[in-house]
Amino acid sequence: MNVVQIEKDKTKNIKNGDKMKIGNVEINGFACLAPMAGVTDRAFRELCVDFGAAYVVGEMVSSKGLTYNNDKTKELLELSEKEHPAAIQLFGNEPDVMAEAAKIAMEYGPDIIDINMGCPAPKIAMNGMGSALMKTPELCGEIVAAVKNAVSVPVTVKIRKGWDKNSVNAAEVAVVCESAGADAIAVHGRTREQQYMPSADWDIIREVKRTVSIPVIGNGDVTSAELAARMMEQTGCDLVMIGRGALGNPWIFREISMLIGHDRPSMPISNAERISVLLKHISKLCEYKGEKTGMKEARKHAAWYFKGVPGAASLRKKAVELDTFDDLIELCKLVEV
Numbered sequence: 186m187n188v189v190q191i192e193k194d195k196t197k198n199i200k201n202g203d204k205m206k207i208g209n210v211e212i213n214g215f216a217c218l219a220p221m222a223g224v225t226d227r228a229f230r231e232l233c234v235d236f237g238a239a240y241v242v243g244e245m246v247s248s249k250g251l252t253y254n255n256d257k258t259k260e261l262l263e264l265s266e267k268e269h270p271a272a273i274q275l276f277g278n279e280p281d282v283m284a285e286a287a288k289i290a291m292e293y294g295p296d297i298i299d300i301n302m303g304c305p306a307p308k309i310a311m312n313g314m315g316s317a318l319m320k321t322p323e324l325c326g327e328i329v330a331a332v333k334n335a336v337s338v339p340v341t342v343k344i345r346k347g348w349d350k351n352s353v354n355a356a357e358v359a360v361v362c363e364s365a366g367a368d369a370i371a372v373h374g375r376t377r378e379q380q381y382m383p384s385a386d387w388d389i390i391r392e393v394k395r396t397v398s399i400p401v402i403g404n405g406d407v408t409s410a411e412l413a414a415r416m417m418e419q420t421g422c423d424l425v426m427i428g429r430g431a432l433g434n435p436w437i438f439r440e441i442s443m444l445i446g447h448d449r450p451s452m453p454i455s456n457a458e459r460i461s462v463l464l465k466h467i468s469k470l471c472e473y474k475g476e477k478t479g480m481k482e483a484r485k486h487a488a489w490y491f492k493g494v495p496g497a498a499s500l501r502k503k504a505v506e507l508d509t510f511d512d513l514i515e516l517c518k519l520v521e522v
């Protein structure tokens with residue numbers, strides 16, 4: 186049997202009900218929501234779960250901020266009953282601080298603790314955290330071991346292809362993390378140098394999948410159900426992780442469940458449903474964060490939801506001026522449904 190056949194069979198096994206597990210946590214579906222700072226808050230995570238996201242990861246949280254008892258940091262940890270299984274993602278580079286932060290995070294009831302080894306932002310990576318950890322695989326292992334020792338839930342890591350083109354070491358880091366006790370590994374197929382462009386390299390996901398025995402979560406450039414199916418087939422990954430493809434597009438999880446689970450493409454979403462999802466999203470956002478903060482954050486979300494509707498350019502221009510939920514209702518009335 187060739188590799189492609191094996192990988193196709195895997196998709197078939199999943200369809201047939203062989204549920205994937207991260208440690209003891211059952212993952213019921215094919216796609217999960219990627220952690221995205223400033224985006225994957227409780228309102229958005231709940232919405233994605235409603236549309237069938239099999240698992241959600243919150244915004245990255247500073248391990249130092251948590252151990253310093255910073256209230257703003259703690260707000261990021263709030264999880265509701267409607268969004269499980271869910272992971273809290275921590276960043277940092279000191280094993281003992283990461284372990285202490287993981288214990289604090291456990292008070293919020295996550296099903297999984299995820300460790301950020303992929304963030305390219307200068308203030309993180311230039312301080313030895315996020316993607317910079319990949320330069321010292323041994324330290325990656327120490328962090329995983331320390332966190333694993335501190336909590337009773339599965340521990341996962343999210344890595345990139347490597348630091349730059351001269352240090353592509355995703356498979357090596359994956360092996361170290363697996364040996365240190367990681368229960369799954371998410372791989373974003375770009376180096377830190379590449380940030381979010383050019384297109385993600387899915388071959389590196391396949392390489393990691395062939396190298397470790399723990400589940401591998403594939404990430405990078407999945408913006409449709411067809412691409413989710415293709416990533417699973419090409420890489421053999423156990424779960425697909427969706428980031429930017431879910432922005433203003435949370436129904437991508439429904440489309441993936443339909444296509445991979447039932448071999449049926451979904452009907453394109455109507456403008457009426459698009460607007461009703463946008464309003465539901467922003468009303469949750471305002472409920473959880475208050476209207477002032479909620480509506481500030483709503484501006485970017487509204488612009489994403491308007492992508493592709495007639496008159497999108499003018500709607501997006503107006504979206505940056507939103508101040509109240511009523512403003513949003515008025516703006517939505519301009520959309521032809």
Ligand SMILES: Cc1cc2nc3c(=O)[nH]c(=O)nc-3n(C[C@H](O)[C@H](O)[C@H](O)COP(=O)(O)O)c2cc1C
Binds near residue numbers: 274304343381428
């Ligand atoms: C706005 C934004 C915020 C992000 N924040 C995080 C984060 O907090 N933690 C993390 O591990 N990755 C973060 N990422 C990276 C994504 O999780 C994902 O790896 C990346 O966007 C590639 O996947 P995609 O092509 O599906 O978007 C972020 C990405 C974006 C666009």
